[in-house]
Amino acid sequence: MTEPAQGKSADNPWPVRSVAMMVKDWIDKLGTVWVEGQIAQLNVRPNSSTAYITLRDPAADMSLQITCPRDLVFNAPVKLAEGTQVIMHGRPNFFVGRGSFSLRVNQIRAVGIGELLARIDRLRQLLAAEGLFDSRLKRPIPFLPNTVGLITGRASAAEKDVMSVAEARWPAVRFALRNTIVQGPSAVPQIVEALRELDANADVDVIVLARGGGSVEDLLPFSDETLCREIAKCTTPVVTAIGHEPDNPLCDLVADVRAATPTDAAKRVVPDAAAEQARVADLRERSARALRSWVHREQRTLDQLRSRPVLAQPLAALTARVEEVHRARATARRDVMRLIETESRSVGHLSARLTTLGPAATLARGYAVVQVASDSMAVLRSTTDAPAGTRLRIRVADGAITTVSEGPDEAH
Known part of the structure; x- marks a missing residue:
C-alpha cells in the first residue's frame, strides 16, 4: 500500500514552515498591483523605518494591511491622514514568521479632485x-x-x-x-x-x-x-x-x-408656530369678513324683497278691490234673492195647482173615496167589486168611516 502524499492525510502532514513558505512562494508570483482605497488607520512608529497603514474599500467592509517605508509617507504628494483617498502601487507579501499578509507599497499617489x-x-x-x-x-x-x-x-x-x-x-x-x-x-x-x-x-x-x-x-x-x-x-x-x-x-x-x-x-x-398662528388668525379674519359680507349681502336682498309692494303692503291689492268685492257681493245677493223669489212664486203656483188637483180638494167639494177594507186597500171602481157583506172604507174631507156593502142597488 502506497503512502499518501505529504499534506494529504493526518499521517503525513506538512510542517507549518513548509506551508508558510509555499503560500509565500505562491503570493510572490502574483507580481505588483495598483490599488485604490481610503486610509482607515495610519501608524508611523518613531523608532521604526516601516509605516503601517490600513487601506479600506469605501464601498464595502473590506480592508488591506499596507506596509511601506516611513519616508514614503512623509514624502507623499498629499498629506496622509484617516479618510484620505489614495492610489498605491505595491507587491503582495506574506510574512512567514507571523503568517500575515500585507501589501508592500513603493508608490503612493493622491486621487485628484477631477478623478473623484x-x-x-x-x-x-x-x-x-x-x-x-x-x-x-x-x-x-x-x-x-x-x-x-x-x-x-x-x-x-x-x-x-x-x-x-x-x-x-x-x-x-x-x-x-x-x-x-x-x-x-x-x-x-x-x-x-x-x-x-x-x-x-x-x-x-x-x-x-x-x-x-x-x-x-x-x-x-x-x-x-x-x-x-x-x-x-x-x-x-x-x-x-x-x-x-x-x-x-x-x-x-x-x-x-x-x-x-x-x-x-x-x-x-x-x-413655524408663530407663522401658523398668524396664518390661523388671518384665516379667521378672512372667514369672519367673508361671513359678514355674506350676511350683509343677504340682508340687502331681504330688504329689497321687503320693499317690494307685494311684501311692503300685502293687503293693498285686496284693499284696492274692496268696493269691487262689495259690489260683486251685493249683485250676487240680489241675483240670488231674485232667483229665490222667482222660484218661490213658482213653487207657490205649483203648490196651488197641486192643491187644486189633489184628492183633498175634491173631497172638500163633497166627494168621497171608497176603498175595499182589505190588505190591498184597493179603490172601489165597480159595484161588482163590492158584493154584499164587503167591508168598505169611505174617506171624506174630514176623515174616514167604515161600512158594510149590502150589494148593488138594482133600482139604478
Missing part, C-alpha cells in the same frame, strides 16, 4: 439609470412630525443649527439624536447603522441627515453608493442637509427632500 468627481458622476449615472432619483419615489414630509430623527456629528454646528432652529419654530419638537462620524472611512458604516435604527423606530416620522460644509474629500461619504442605496430603502422620509448650497453629494438626489443647509432642513421638517 468623475467617479461620482459615473455613480450618479448608474443610480439614475436604476431609478433611485425618480421623483415618483419621493415621500412627503409630515406637516407636524411626532419625532425627528437627526444624524449628525457630535457637538457639531449642524446639530446646533437644526435643533435650535427647529425648537425656535416649534418648541414642542422632539428629536431622536444619533451622533456619528461624518467624514473619513468609518463615516458610512456608522451613518448606515444610524439610518437603519431610526427607520425601524415607529415614533420617528422624518429623518434628517446633516453635516456642515467641507471639501470634496470631506463630503465623499455622502456620495457613497452604500449610503445612497440605504437612503433609498428607508420607509421613513429622509431630508439631507449636507454642506452648503453649492455642495451636491449624491445622497441629496436620493433623499426625499434636499435642504440647502442644516438651518433650511430645520425649517422644512417642522412648521
Whole structure:
C-alpha cells in the first residue's frame, strides 16, 4: 500500500514552515498591483523605518494591511491622514514568521479632485439609470412630525443649527439624536447603522441627515453608493442637509427632500408656530369678513324683497278691490234673492195647482173615496167589486168611516 502524499492525510502532514513558505512562494508570483482605497488607520512608529497603514474599500467592509517605508509617507504628494483617498502601487507579501499578509507599497499617489468627481458622476449615472432619483419615489414630509430623527456629528454646528432652529419654530419638537462620524472611512458604516435604527423606530416620522460644509474629500461619504442605496430603502422620509448650497453629494438626489443647509432642513421638517398662528388668525379674519359680507349681502336682498309692494303692503291689492268685492257681493245677493223669489212664486203656483188637483180638494167639494177594507186597500171602481157583506172604507174631507156593502142597488 502506497503512502499518501505529504499534506494529504493526518499521517503525513506538512510542517507549518513548509506551508508558510509555499503560500509565500505562491503570493510572490502574483507580481505588483495598483490599488485604490481610503486610509482607515495610519501608524508611523518613531523608532521604526516601516509605516503601517490600513487601506479600506469605501464601498464595502473590506480592508488591506499596507506596509511601506516611513519616508514614503512623509514624502507623499498629499498629506496622509484617516479618510484620505489614495492610489498605491505595491507587491503582495506574506510574512512567514507571523503568517500575515500585507501589501508592500513603493508608490503612493493622491486621487485628484477631477478623478473623484468623475467617479461620482459615473455613480450618479448608474443610480439614475436604476431609478433611485425618480421623483415618483419621493415621500412627503409630515406637516407636524411626532419625532425627528437627526444624524449628525457630535457637538457639531449642524446639530446646533437644526435643533435650535427647529425648537425656535416649534418648541414642542422632539428629536431622536444619533451622533456619528461624518467624514473619513468609518463615516458610512456608522451613518448606515444610524439610518437603519431610526427607520425601524415607529415614533420617528422624518429623518434628517446633516453635516456642515467641507471639501470634496470631506463630503465623499455622502456620495457613497452604500449610503445612497440605504437612503433609498428607508420607509421613513429622509431630508439631507449636507454642506452648503453649492455642495451636491449624491445622497441629496436620493433623499426625499434636499435642504440647502442644516438651518433650511430645520425649517422644512417642522412648521413655524408663530407663522401658523398668524396664518390661523388671518384665516379667521378672512372667514369672519367673508361671513359678514355674506350676511350683509343677504340682508340687502331681504330688504329689497321687503320693499317690494307685494311684501311692503300685502293687503293693498285686496284693499284696492274692496268696493269691487262689495259690489260683486251685493249683485250676487240680489241675483240670488231674485232667483229665490222667482222660484218661490213658482213653487207657490205649483203648490196651488197641486192643491187644486189633489184628492183633498175634491173631497172638500163633497166627494168621497171608497176603498175595499182589505190588505190591498184597493179603490172601489165597480159595484161588482163590492158584493154584499164587503167591508168598505169611505174617506171624506174630514176623515174616514167604515161600512158594510149590502150589494148593488138594482133600482139604478
